[in-house]
Amino acid sequence: MKPWSGDGRPIFINEVGPRDGFQVESAFVPTDEKVGLINALSEAGLSKIEVTAFVSPKAIPALRDAEVVLNEIQRNPDVVYTALVPNVRGAERAIESRADELNLVMSASDSHNLSNLRMTREQSFSGLMQVAGVADASEVRVNISLSCAFGCPMEGDVPEDTVFHWCERFIEEAGANGVTLCDTTGMAYPSQVARMTEAFIARWPKTELTLHFHNTRGMGLANIIAAIDSGVTRFDASFGGLGGCPYAPGASGNVCTEEVVHALELMGYRTSINLDALMGVSRRLPSLVGHDLPSQLLKAGKRLDLHAPPPDFAEIRERALARNMPS
Numbered sequence: 001m002k003p004w005s006g007d008g009r010p011i012f013i014n015e016v017g018p019r020d021g022f023q024v025e026s027a028f029v030p031t032d033e034k035v036g037l038i039n040a041l042s043e044a045g046l047s048k049i050e051v052t053a054f055v056s057p058k059a060i061p062a063l064r065d066a067e068v069v070l071n072e073i074q075r076n077p078d079v080v081y082t083a084l085v086p087n088v089r090g091a092e093r094a095i096e097s098r099a100d101e102l103n104l105v106m107s108a109s110d111s112h113n114l115s116n117l118r119m120t121r122e123q124s125f126s127g128l129m130q131v132a133g134v135a136d137a138s139e140v141r142v143n144i145s146l147s148c149a150f151g152c153p154m155e156g157d158v159p160e161d162t163v164f165h166w167c168e169r170f171i172e173e174a175g176a177n178g179v180t181l182c183d184t185t186g187m188a189y190p191s192q193v194a195r196m197t198e199a200f201i202a203r204w205p206k207t208e209l210t211l212h213f214h215n216t217r218g219m220g221l222a223n224i225i226a227a228i229d230s231g232v233t234r235f236d237a238s239f240g241g242l243g244g245c246p247y248a249p250g251a252s253g254n255v256c257t258e259e260v261v262h263a264l265e266l267m268g269y270r271t272s273i274n275l276d277a278l279m280g281v282s283r284r285l286p287s288l289v290g291h292d293l294p295s296q297l298l299k300a301g302k303r304l305d306l307h308a309p310p311p312d313f314a315e316i317r318e319r320a321l322a323r324n325m326p327s
Contacts, residue, residue, distance in 0.1 A: 021242025186216025
């Protein structure tokens with residue numbers, strides 16, 4: 001296979017905008033709009049959708065309708081519907097609402113974990129072990145999202161041994177079916193991504209690995225390409241490029257779903273996503289969240305979305321040709 005050629009290889013996209021994107025928005029997106037957006041994403045061909053989070057409505061009021069949304073969406077059998085849960089009660093609520101998978105979150109960095117979750121990593125792990133037990137009893141899949149796996153905005157580099165230590169504990173002790181390594185604040189760079197993903201796959205080849213990049217420093221897509229070259233096939237992304245982190249000044253949203261799909265399909269990878277349908281969903285967002293979106297694809301269009309020439313193009317052409325005629 002030629003370098004930079006997908007050769008039809010499948011890539012699976014997990015849409016996290018309905019949770020990771022909406023949770024940081026000040027405007028509450030109406031419940032029926034959320035349901036409609038998720039239904040449209042299902043029809044567009046996303047392989048997994050993070051629908052919501054079962055957290056305290058006081059902590060994240062934007063997702064206070066979690067049960068209603070997860071119960072009212074139209075289920076596509078080809079789509080995994082996942083929900084973030086922070087504790088046993090959240091897990092019970094998600095399972096009652098028929099979540100296909102529980103997404104558990106902890107940070108590889110103690111400073112970020114304390115800032116974000118108000119707990120040490122050991123305290124978080126102890127609580128999430130209980131959540132994993134509830135999921136196992138209900139035969140619901142568990143994915144662990146490990147934040148700041150590629151760097152912490154308060155500590156700097158997080159030792160790779162530390163990242164893999166927590167991966168091992170969640171895989172071996174909690175029985176996690178999948179692990180998501182999260183570049184929470186956009187600190188990852190391609191050679192680091194390649195090194196860490198190759199090491200993870202070599203160590204846990206049967207564990208489903210997903211990568212979660214933010215585009216804070218403009219390296220999101222480059223990191224995805226580096227990960228694909230290292231054997232990764234699953235990525236989180238957010239429609240319109242929504243998202244961010246309250247503990248990283250200047251942090252921008254997740255890599256933009258439509259931009260990732262556009263680039264990968266051009267390179268010969270197969271996402272099985274209807275890009276036009278996906279862009280149609282993203283175009284509905286500005287009126288719901290009350291601001292413009294980071295997505296450059298929505299602004300510029302696809303690569304071969306051509307534009308009409310100037311109105312006087314025929315006259316310009318005639319004058320140009322006349323200059324070349326012999327006198």
